[in-house]
Amino acid sequence: xxxxxxxxxxxxxxxxxxxxxxxxxxxxxxxxxxxxxxxxxxxxxxxxxxxxxxxxxxxxxxxxxxxxxxxxxxxxxxxxxxxxxxxxxxxxxxxxxxxxxxxxxxxxxxxxxxxxxxxxxxxxxxxxxxxxxxxxxxxxxxxxxxxxxxxxxxxxxxxxxxxxxxxxxxxxxxxxxxxxxxxxxxxxxxxxxxxxxxxxxxxxxxxxxxxxxxxxxxxxxxxxxxxxxxxxxxxxxxxxxxxxxxxxxxxxxxxxxxxxxxxxxxxxxxxxxxxxxxxxxxxxxxxxxxxxxxxx
Numbered sequence: 001x002x003x004x005x006x007x008x009x010x011x012x013x014x015x016x017x018x019x020x021x022x023x024x025x026x027x028x029x030x031x032x033x034x035x036x037x038x039x040x041x042x043x044x045x046x047x048x049x050x051x052x053x054x055x056x057x058x059x060x061x062x063x064x065x066x067x068x069x070x071x072x073x074x075x076x077x078x079x080x081x082x083x084x085x086x087x088x089x090x091x092x093x094x095x096x097x098x099x100x101x102x103x104x105x106x107x108x109x110x111x112x113x114x115x116x117x118x119x120x121x122x123x124x125x126x127x128x129x130x131x132x133x134x135x136x137x138x139x140x141x142x143x144x145x146x147x148x149x150x151x152x153x154x155x156x157x158x159x160x161x162x163x164x165x166x167x168x169x170x171x172x173x174x175x176x177x178x179x180x181x182x183x184x185x186x187x188x189x190x191x192x193x194x195x196x197x198x199x200x201x202x203x204x205x206x207x208x209x210x211x212x213x214x215x216x217x218x219x220x221x222x223x224x225x226x227x228x229x230x231x232x233x234x235x236x237x238x239x240x241x242x243x244x245x246x247x248x249x250x251x252x253x254x255x256x257x258x259x260x261x262x263x264x265x266x267x268x269x270x271x272x273x274x275x276x277x278x279x280x281x282x283x284x285x286x287x288x289x290x291x292x293x294x295x296x
Contacts, residue, residue, distance in 0.1 A: 001024075001025050001026065001062045001063065001207070002025075002026045002028065002059065002060065002061040002062050002063070003020065003025055003026070003027050003028065003061060003062065003063045003064075003065060003206060004028045004030060004056070004059055004061040004063070004064045004065065005017060005027065005028070005029050005030065005065045005067060006030045006031075006044075006046065006064070006065070006066050006067055006068040006094075007030075007031070007032075007066070007067030007068030007069065008029030008030055008031045008041065008067070009029075009031045009033065009164075010067055010068065010165060011158065011160075011162055011165040011166075011167050011195070012067045012107065012155075012158065012195070012198065012199075012202075013029065013031075013067040013068070014162060014164065014165065015160065015162065015195050015198075015199050016065065016067065016199055016202060016203070017029055019199045019200075019203055020203070025207075026040070027040065028040045028041075028042065028059050028061065029041045029042070030042050030043075030044050030055070030068070031043060031044075032044065032045055032046070032068060042055055042059075046068065046089075046090035046091075046093050046094055047085050047086070047089050047090050047093065048093075049093040049096070049097070052093045052094060052097050053093075053096075053097040056094070056097045056098060056102075057097075060099075061102060062101075062102065062103065063102070063103045063104075063105065063206050063209075064094065064098060064102055064103070064104050064105070065105045065107070065202070065206060066091065066094060066104065066105065066106050066107060067107050068086075068090065069086060069087050069107070069136070070082065070083050070086035070087055070132075070135075071109075071132065072132075073111065073130055073132045073133075073250070073252045073254070074250060074251045074252045076130070076131045076132035076135070076252070077130060077131050077132070077251060077252035078251070080131050083131055083132060083135050084135055087132075087135035087136060087139055088135050088138050088139050088142065091106070091139040091142050091143065092139075092142050092146075095142060095143060095146040095147055096146065098147065100148060100149070101149070102149065103149045103150070103151070103206070103209055103211075104143060104147050104149065104150045104151070105150075105151045105153060105202070105205060105206055106139065106140065106143045106150065106151065106152050106153065107153050107155065107202075108136050108137075108139070108140055108152050108153065108154045108155070109132070109133065109136050109154060109155060109156075110154055110155070110156040110190070110191065110215075110217075110255075110258035110259075110260055111128060111130065111132055111133035111136060111255065111258060112126045112128050112133050112136055112137040112140065112154065113126060113127065113128070113133075113255055113258055114127040114128065114129050114255055115129070115188070115254070115255020115256040115257045115258050116255075116256070116257070117257065118189060118221070118256075118257030118258070118259040119221075119257075119259050119260070119261050120215070120258070120259070120260055120261060121215070121261045121263075121264075122154075122212070122213040122214065122215055122261075122264055123213075126140075129253045129254075129255055130252045130253050130254070131252070132252070133255075140152050149209075149211060150211065151205050151210060151211050151212060151213075151214065152212075152213045152214070153201075153202060153205065153213075153214050153216055154213070154214070154215050154216070154260065155193060155198055155216055155217065156190050156191035156192065156193055156217045156258060156259070156260055157169075157190045157191070157192050157193065157224070158193050158194075158195055158198055159192060159193070159194060159195065159227075159280075159284060160194060160195030160196065160284060160287070161284065161287035161288055161291055162195075163291075168224070169192075169227070169228075169231070169284070170288075172184070172228055172231070173231060173235065173284075173285075173288055175240075176228075176231065176232050176235055176237045176240055176241075177235065177237065177288075179237065179240065180240065181240045181241075181242055182228065182240060182241055182242065183242045183243075183244045183249055184223075184224045184225040184227075184228045184241055184242070184243065184244065185223060185224045185225060185244060185245070185246045185249065185250065185254075186223050186224070186225035186226070186243040186244065186245070187223070187245050187246055187256070188223060188224075188246050188254050188255065188256055188257070188258075189221050189222065189223055189256065189257040189258070189259050190221065190222065190223065190224065190258055190259065191217035191218065191220075191221050191258070191259045191260045191262075192217075192218060192220075192221075192222055192227055192277060192280070193216065193217045193218045193274075193280070194218060194275055194279075194280030194281075194283060194284060196280075196283065197216070197217075197218055197272070197273075197274055197275055197280065198216055200271070200272035201214070201216045201265060201269055201272040202216070203272075204269050204270075204271045204272050205269070210268070210269070214264060214265055214268075214269075215260040215261060215262055215264065215265060216260075216262075216265055216274075217259075217260040217262050217265070217274060218262075218274045218275045218276070218277060218280055219262065219274045219275065219276050219277070220276060220277040221257075221259035222277060225241060225243045225244075227277075227281070228241045229241050230277075230278075230281055231281060231284075231285065234281065234282070234285045235285065235288075262274050
């Protein structure tokens, strides 16, 4: 099996590549930003339709996993054209370049919902309230309208150990270990998801050719403030987390509750299952202590 992975230098892309190493799979990482080293690595700007088509034709993958996107919600709000080009135009160019037998796995977000209800199912109505969520919602429609073999995977807030990537929870833990105070939003509810949960489910979807929309998240909803309180307790670093309203520290609007219903994930996928929050956070802290603590 040949698998192309876009956004290979990002948090999810790097984790997926680590998971696939050693398996009987030909992996072709595609990157646009950042340095990257891999036997089959290729540079591509997906906003260039001609080059995109040539690269896909040359590799001729069985599965294309599209991890690349502009995901900084506040930056997307400030640079709407850049966000549109990176998220919508790039996705459209890829979809138009794929052969009919290629399985396209599109990584999306819980930000496609307005946050009024929470516990969103795959079939819940979308109504994004920020530009990032808007571009991801439109990109989902592009995928579904152009292709016949597709999977849309919606994630919430992913966390895990990776010093090479700008991940909120990883950076927060580093600051806690340095005894630095950190502000965290306490008025928006999310579905925090350990990266291993996400990659396990994603790999099962890819390798098993599972189609449709899937919400991949762990079992408990929470706020970033509450999560950092739990992490600070595990690390023995109490009193450093400061609760803030999202409007005070974030420029773009955030949905109040983007928690995801995971029944389809739990019932349809057999090799991967969501974790309880305590399980994921404990594994995260273990990795931090093993890999990072002495170097902080």
